[in-house]
Amino acid sequence: MEAVNQTTGTRLSKRLRRQRAGRIWGNIFAIAVFTFIYIPIAMMVLFSFNDQRTNYYWNGFTFEWYKYLFTESDLWGYLVVSLIVAVASVILSLAVGVLGAMGLMRFEFKLKKLISNSLYIPIVIPEVVLGISLLMLFEVAHFPLGYWSMILAHTTFCIPFVVIIMRGRMAGMDMSVEEASMDLGANRITTFFKITLPMLVPGILSSAFMSFTLSIDDVIITNFVTGPYATTLPIKILSMVKVGLKPEVNAMTTVMVVVLILGILANSVVQAMLKKRASANKKTYF
Amino acid sequence: MRRMKNAPAAATAGPVSIWMIIFVMAPMIYVFVISFMTRDPYGGIEAKFTFENYTEMLQPLYLKVILKSFKLAFYTTVICLLVGYPMAYWIASKKPSTAAKMLMLVMIPYWTSSLVRLYSANLLAMPNGFLNTALLKLHIISEPLNLLYSDTMVLMGLLITCLPFSVLPLYSSIEKLDKSLIEASKDLGARPVQTFFKVIVPQTMPGIVGCIILVFIPALGMYYVPDVMGGGKVMLIGTLVKNQFLVTKNWPFGASMAILLILITLAILWIYTRFNKLEDLEVV
Amino acid sequence: MSEPIVKIQHVDKYFGENHVIKDLNLEIEEGEFLTLLGPSGCGKTTILRMVAGFEDATNGIIEVQGERVEDKEAYERDVNTVFQSYALFPHMTVYDNIAYGLVVKKVPKDEIKERVKEMLELVQLMGFEGRRPDAMSGGQKQRVAIARALINNPKVLLLDEPLGALDLQLRKQMQIELKRLQQKLNITFVYVTHDQEEAMTMSDRIAVMKDGIIEHLATPREIYAKPRTKFVASFIGESNIFSGHVTEIEDGIATVETKFGKGRMPAEDFKVGDVAHLCIRPEVLQYSKEPVDGFSISGQVKNMIFVGSVHRTLIGMDEEYDARINRVKYDTAYNEGDTLYLHWEMEDVTGIHGQEDEIDA
Numbered sequence: 001m002e003a004v005n006q007t008t009g010t011r012l013s014k015r016l017r018r019q020r021a022g023r024i025w026g027n028i029f030a031i032a033v034f035t036f037i038y039i040p041i042a043m044m045v046l047f048s049f050n051d052q053r054t055n056y057y058w059n060g061f062t063f064e065w066y067k068y069l070f071t072e073s074d075l076w077g078y079l080v081v082s083l084i085v086a087v088a089s090v091i092l093s094l095a096v097g098v099l100g101a102m103g104l105m106r107f108e109f110k111l112k113k114l115i116s117n118s119l120y121i122p123i124v125i126p127e128v129v130l131g132i133s134l135l136m137l138f139e140v141a142h143f144p145l146g147y148w149s150m151i152l153a154h155t156t157f158c159i160p161f162v163v164i165i166m167r168g169r170m171a172g173m174d175m176s177v178e179e180a181s182m183d184l185g186a187n188r189i190t191t192f193f194k195i196t197l198p199m200l201v202p203g204i205l206s207s208a209f210m211s212f213t214l215s216i217d218d219v220i221i222t223n224f225v226t227g228p229y230a231t232t233l234p235i236k237i238l239s240m241v242k243v244g245l246k247p248e249v250n251a252m253t254t255v256m257v258v259v260l261i262l263g264i265l266a267n268s269v270v271q272a273m274l275k276k277r278a279s280a281n282k283k284t285y286f
Numbered sequence: 287m288r289r290m291k292n293a294p295a296a297a298t299a300g301p302v303s304i305w306m307i308i309f310v311m312a313p314m315i316y317v318f319v320i321s322f323m324t325r326d327p328y329g330g331i332e333a334k335f336t337f338e339n340y341t342e343m344l345q346p347l348y349l350k351v352i353l354k355s356f357k358l359a360f361y362t363t364v365i366c367l368l369v370g371y372p373m374a375y376w377i378a379s380k381k382p383s384t385a386a387k388m389l390m391l392v393m394i395p396y397w398t399s400s401l402v403r404l405y406s407a408n409l410l411a412m413p414n415g416f417l418n419t420a421l422l423k424l425h426i427i428s429e430p431l432n433l434l435y436s437d438t439m440v441l442m443g444l445l446i447t448c449l450p451f452s453v454l455p456l457y458s459s460i461e462k463l464d465k466s467l468i469e470a471s472k473d474l475g476a477r478p479v480q481t482f483f484k485v486i487v488p489q490t491m492p493g494i495v496g497c498i499i500l501v502f503i504p505a506l507g508m509y510y511v512p513d514v515m516g517g518g519k520v521m522l523i524g525t526l527v528k529n530q531f532l533v534t535k536n537w538p539f540g541a542s543m544a545i546l547l548i549l550i551t552l553a554i555l556w557i558y559t560r561f562n563k564l565e566d567l568e569v570v
Numbered sequence: 571m572s573e574p575i576v577k578i579q580h581v582d583k584y585f586g587e588n589h590v591i592k593d594l595n596l597e598i599e600e601g602e603f604l605t606l607l608g609p610s611g612c613g614k615t616t617i618l619r620m621v622a623g624f625e626d627a628t629n630g631i632i633e634v635q636g637e638r639v640e641d642k643e644a645y646e647r648d649v650n651t652v653f654q655s656y657a658l659f660p661h662m663t664v665y666d667n668i669a670y671g672l673v674v675k676k677v678p679k680d681e682i683k684e685r686v687k688e689m690l691e692l693v694q695l696m697g698f699e700g701r702r703p704d705a706m707s708g709g710q711k712q713r714v715a716i717a718r719a720l721i722n723n724p725k726v727l728l729l730d731e732p733l734g735a736l737d738l739q740l741r742k743q744m745q746i747e748l749k750r751l752q753q754k755l756n757i758t759f760v761y762v763t764h765d766q767e768e769a770m771t772m773s774d775r776i777a778v779m780k781d782g783i784i785e786h787l788a789t790p791r792e793i794y795a796k797p798r799t800k801f802v803a804s805f806i807g808e809s810n811i812f813s814g815h816v817t818e819i820e821d822g823i824a825t826v827e828t829k830f831g832k833g834r835m836p837a838e839d840f841k842v843g844d845v846a847h848l849c850i851r852p853e854v855l856q857y858s859k860e861p862v863d864g865f866s867i868s869g870q871v872k873n874m875i876f877v878g879s880v881h882r883t884l885i886g887m888d889e890e891y892d893a894r895i896n897r898v899k900y901d902t903a904y905n906e907g908d909t910l911y912l913h914w915e916m917e918d919v920t921g922i923h924g925q926e927d928e929i930d931a
Contacts, residue, residue, distance in 0.1 A: 013641050224532070
């Protein structure tokens with residue numbers, strides 16, 4: 001609530017009334033948008049409790065599907081594949097991307113402009129194009145489709161995000177501390193591990209998170225490079241969609257959303273604790 | 287000596303350069319070359335130069351698909367901008383800690399299986415689904431609306447998928463906006479609408495184009511959205527491309543349509559780089 | 571005297587719990603150059619922003635040209651601002667920046683052209699109209715910002731530390747130019763700065779602010795010669811301040827007992843027992859090797875520094891406080907470590923009423 005100007009009387013000025021109306025309309029609008037993007041999720045959660053073999057209409061409430069999910073369901077196998085692919089791609093894309101961001105920031109070389117611009121290709125072109133081109137590459141190279149083809153494909157679309165995020169973070173950092181480190185006698189390698197890397201940790205974490213979420217939910221590209229023996233959860237779901245999703249899938253996805261939200265909450269709690277600890281450093285030195 | 291001096295550059299920029307050349311540039315060039323080749327009767331490729339893959343796109347059947355794709359992608363982009371921009375502005379007007387929470391709220395759906403979300407939205411629109419039941423009970427309609435597997439549902443699907451991540455680039459450019467420019471504009475007598483179009487929009491162009499790139503271009507290629515929402519009745523460019531590779535095995539024709547998509551992307555980027563730097567583009 | 575052009579009556583401003591402007595009253599006359607001077611956080615910029623329409627007063631009334639402004643948006647007010655960061659539109663040329671105020675009012679193109687040309691001439695930037703702000707120096711950007719604000723013929727021009735980002739030389743040059751501009755156009759300038767020299771150079775009147783309150787509002791000469799509070803005395807120019815209680819009044823002369831010794835000043839309205847700050851400028855503070863009648867303030871010569879225009883001698887009074895003496899010529903009569911007695915003429919000292927808690931501060 002705004003304080004009312006005692007001198008000009010109890011009425012709010014036109015400006016303040018206009019500002020307040022603007023805020024109210026803004027909030028109404030935001031609630032409407034949130035409703036639109038959350039309705040599908042609400043439906044998804046609701047139908048995970050649906051007492052029917054295939055989700056077409058609401059048939060009554062049951063916990064059956066959660067019981068089924070945690071006892072008999074074969075969805076976990078696909079989730080494991082998704083996780084293996086995601087973790088491997090995150091590690092690979094971080095290794096290539098973090099180094100790459102440093103290289104592209106600091107050094108001048110012949111192909112720099114070309115490489116730098118080519119990073120935007122996987123981000124801006126439609127995923128389907130990247131998918132078919134990788135499929136062609138693997139076919140031409142007689143590279144078998146399976147775990148590795150998926151990992152290489154996912155790494156390819158994660159690297160640009162890692163490089164761009166890291167480059168953004170590095171640009172906002174005072175890198176003269178590296179020079180200071182070398183001035184004090186540390187070599188390049190020591191400087192990288194003792195100074196550069198610790199400074200880059202926040203950027204690396206957000207790159208890792210970004211890459212992980214991109215990888216774990218990818219449908220379009222994975223569909224082209226998935227193999228006959230191992231496939232990811234989204235591709236399994238894609239094949240099920242055509243015949244109608246079982247509530248089991250809703251239950252699985254609901255569990256994943258809950259885990260995601262718990263993760264976000266845990267992260268914010270840890271961040272707050274770290275901040276508190278940093279501001280109250282009681283370590284004694286002498 | 288020279289080699290030693292170049293070692294740090296090679297060690298850092300080397301892997302990423304090699305990766306981009308092998309996994310991005312080489313395949314793209316290959317797609318380009320294939321698009322001028324001929325398909326052999328067994329689904330393979332014959333090294334015979336032809337323009338046929340491009341002229342075939344002009345057939346009414348394909349032209350219709352291409353035009354419909356453009357139409358739907360265009361609507362999606364316009365709605366995402368019209369909804370995403372005020373949304374991003376609203377978030378940016380909050381204090382930083384609240385804004386971070388609101389952004390999280392926007393992003394949670396984005397991190398949730400898009401297929402399951404799409405399917406769930408379909409359930410809502412079923413003839414005996416909640417939407418029709420509610421409208422019937424309220425006597426707004428007398429018989430169930432036939433929403434399922436229509437262009438409208440495909441558009442809804444594209445919105446459900448694209449809206450969350452259209453907010454991000456807009457938010458980062460609005461958040462970067464120098465607030466004193468808005469004050470200067472007001473101070474000089476510009477009404478809110480004038481300030482918006484003359485100062486705020488030009489200053490947030492990197493976010494707006496970022497949003498267009500993140501929405502318009504993927505919307506052309508997201509084949510699973512028409513698959514789920516259109517029930518196979520609605521076809522978009524992405525579906526066509528996918529089918530040439532996974533179903534009918536006509537790689538050269540699929541490649542030519544991929545090249546069309548690349549050209550559209552390059553055109554949008556080219557227009558953008560006339561006025562702004564590529565590095566400023568908000569896509570992350 | 572005619573009606574003031576800006577009238578601020580009993581204005582309070584809170585940011586949350588933070589009381590940044592405290593029951594402030596200020597009348598600004600038409601055509602004057604008024605400076606709000608004070609350290610950062612004193613509320614001077616907030617006043618400017620309330621007049622411009624970027625902030626609302628929590629309490630009180632602001633009038634411009636006799637009209638209350640609380641219902642008017644910033645774009646409806648006949649005042650214009652020169653921003654601290656210039657706030658030039660980066661996507662527009664110099665021409666478009668300057669023309670902006672007229673373009674949004676839908677003034678005919680020919681007239682805009684004419685006016686922009688006038689403005690470019692006024693700020694001596696002819697030939698720069700096609701440039702973009704990022705291709706210009708700080709001083710040039712500043713001129714564009716001024717031209718852009720003046721094209722609307724504002725009744726009042728508000729300037730928020732406009733020269734803060736410029737180097738010393740350019741700042742001095744711009745100060746003179748700004749003053750000339752103001753006299754030529756006869757527009758009211760309200761100028762915010764923390765630089766007291768800048769305020770002295772340009773202003774008709776200065777309002778010295780601290781913690782949301784105007785401590786002293788007067789001409790630069792008056793403020794320098796007769797500061798009304800201890801803060802004003804220490805903020806404006808250099809001052810030696812000795813604080814203590816009035817112990818004796820005789821023949822219109824008051825004796826003040828400070829912790830460094832006794833000093834004297836004209837009694838004026840002081841009474842025995844009052845807290846008084848003796849304020850003496852370094853250039854008129856006198857010294858001798860023997861105490862002078864009525865004075866017993868003394869200290870050791872600590873340091874002699876040549877600061878360009880003057881020789882400065884620092885006299886250590888105690889661990890914390892140094893008195894300063896400024897002289898054009900170097901005095902060879904004393905050395906570091908010598909004890910000196912300080913005194914002054916009665917016309918050179920200003921007595922300032924104070925509070926008990928200010929004596930040691």
